[in-house]
Amino acid sequence: MPALLPVAEAQARLLALAEPVAAETVPLAQAAGRWAVEDVRALRTQPAADLSAMDGYAIRHADLPGPWTVTGESAAGRPFAGAVGRGEAVRIFTGAAVPPGADAVLVQEEAEREGATLRLTGEGPPRVGGNIRPRGLDFSTGDVLIRAGERLTPARLALAAIGGQSALKVPRPIRVAVAATGDELVPPGSQHISADPAKLPESNGLILAALLAGYPVELIDLSILPDDEAVMRDTFANIRADLLVTTGGASVGDHDLVRPALEAAGGSIDFWRIALRPGKPMMAGRLGDAVVLGLPGNPVSAFVTALLFVRPTVARLAGAADPLPRTAAAILGEDLPANGERADYLRAAHGPDGRVRASSVQDSSMLLTLARSTCLIVRPPHAPAAKAGDSAEILDIS
Ligand SMILES: Nc1nc2c(c(=O)[nH]1)N[C@H]1C(S)=C(S)[C@@H](COP(=O)(O)OP(=O)(O)OC[C@H]3O[C@@H](n4cnc5c(N)ncnc54)[C@H](O)[C@@H]3O)O[C@H]1N2
Numbered sequence: 001m002p003a004l005l006p007v008a009e010a011q012a013r014l015l016a017l018a019e020p021v022a023a024e025t026v027p028l029a030q031a032a033g034r035w036a037v038e039d040v041r042a043l044r045t046q047p048a049a050d051l052s053a054m055d056g057y058a059i060r061h062a063d064l065p066g067p068w069t070v071t072g073e074s075a076a077g078r079p080f081a082g083a084v085g086r087g088e089a090v091r092i093f094t095g096a097a098v099p100p101g102a103d104a105v106l107v108q109e110e111a112e113r114e115g116a117t118l119r120l121t122g123e124g125p126p127r128v129g130g131n132i133r134p135r136g137l138d139f140s141t142g143d144v145l146i147r148a149g150e151r152l153t154p155a156r157l158a159l160a161a162i163g164g165q166s167a168l169k170v171p172r173p174i175r176v177a178v179a180a181t182g183d184e185l186v187p188p189g190s191q192h193i194s195a196d197p198a199k200l201p202e203s204n205g206l207i208l209a210a211l212l213a214g215y216p217v218e219l220i221d222l223s224i225l226p227d228d229e230a231v232m233r234d235t236f237a238n239i240r241a242d243l244l245v246t247t248g249g250a251s252v253g254d255h256d257l258v259r260p261a262l263e264a265a266g267g268s269i270d271f272w273r274i275a276l277r278p279g280k281p282m283m284a285g286r287l288g289d290a291v292v293l294g295l296p297g298n299p300v301s302a303f304v305t306a307l308l309f310v311r312p313t314v315a316r317l318a319g320a321a322d323p324l325p326r327t328a329a330a331i332l333g334e335d336l337p338a339n340g341e342r343a344d345y346l347r348a349a350h351g352p353d354g355r356v357r358a359s360s361v362q363d364s365s366m367l368l369t370l371a372r373s374t375c376l377i378v379r380p381p382h383a384p385a386a387k388a389g390d391s392a393e394i395l396d397i398s
């Protein structure tokens, strides 16, 4: 058997197989969770004028400590038509244009008004420009607001809108075909599950669909394929997808038929078997225009490989410049033994003290421990033993 491929190398080879798909232009609301194909620039300056940051009175700072004569009002969307002269004040509200002549805003809590006469009761704005958001504070026309390859998060979509954009160029949705394999599998909720101990509810399809919720995908559900090479081959040969994900049948047993079926369908395997626990027998390759990922069948192995490989592939096909999952640092609540040759992704939970503790059982078939975990502790190959209180790298799965 060839040596196991390190995770980072496997990810790099996989991403090299995946080119972003063709782009389309969609209204902002449809761009949520997708990736920008090109730099998005501001079509306007924000704020477009000097605006008040508070409710109060627009004044000339040099006129402090007053008193002033109130000559009018400026509200958001309804600016004051005139200017502020010496000894004058204009009633102003948050977001309203500061009239010409005024250079500070006196907050109403620091003033007392009687008819048109305004008196200072507090300190007043400390400086020229006090309580004013100057024109262009956030950005100016032509500024790059979003870079090509960045994800269109809620904040970036709002930024594009306030920057004057109405539509964005993004890759079209990614067609992801998902097939579970195994004679033992039946759809979740099937009647005969409890009656037949040879049958097992299919769960990996849910893992994949749920992990891809919020991603720009069209899922093609190939359902459950039997352990039959010809059936698999014919199914694979007919898919119209950008990414084919199978689970199960990836290992070395007599019924592990995904690899030969893919090859019989005209596909090619780029790599197989990764220095990863769980998830060692994952394979990656191409079939026609599609990238193919053959995940192991054990549900926790399918989950971990979906996080490390499926989501990044979808993100790259969907235009992400930075598709790999981001790890975080956490403090260990317990000692960990030295690690072996495979990178280990340990199911773990954050305790009330904020520290993370790995579950004592890590068998890759066990979904209960996965469901109770808040993170995976990433143990690189050959990591030395670690002590409680040490920092560790984690992947959040909460
Ligand atoms: N002799 C060896 N045996 C195994 C090796 C090895 O290196 N040498 N690797 C082990 C490792 S590691 C893993 S991981 C598994 C993965 O095997 P497969 O991808 O071939 O998976 P299956 O045998 O089809 O299934 C494994 C297990 O998971 C259950 N399963 C499968 N699909 C689903 C699904 N969609 N939903 C729920 N559960 C599923 C299946 O019933 C099996 O219990 O191989 C080891 N063996």
Ligand code: MOO
Residues within 6 Å of the ligand: 276, 277, 278, 279, 280, 281, 296, 298, 300, 301, 364
């Ligand atoms: O790699 Mo398997 O996923 O260890 O159980």
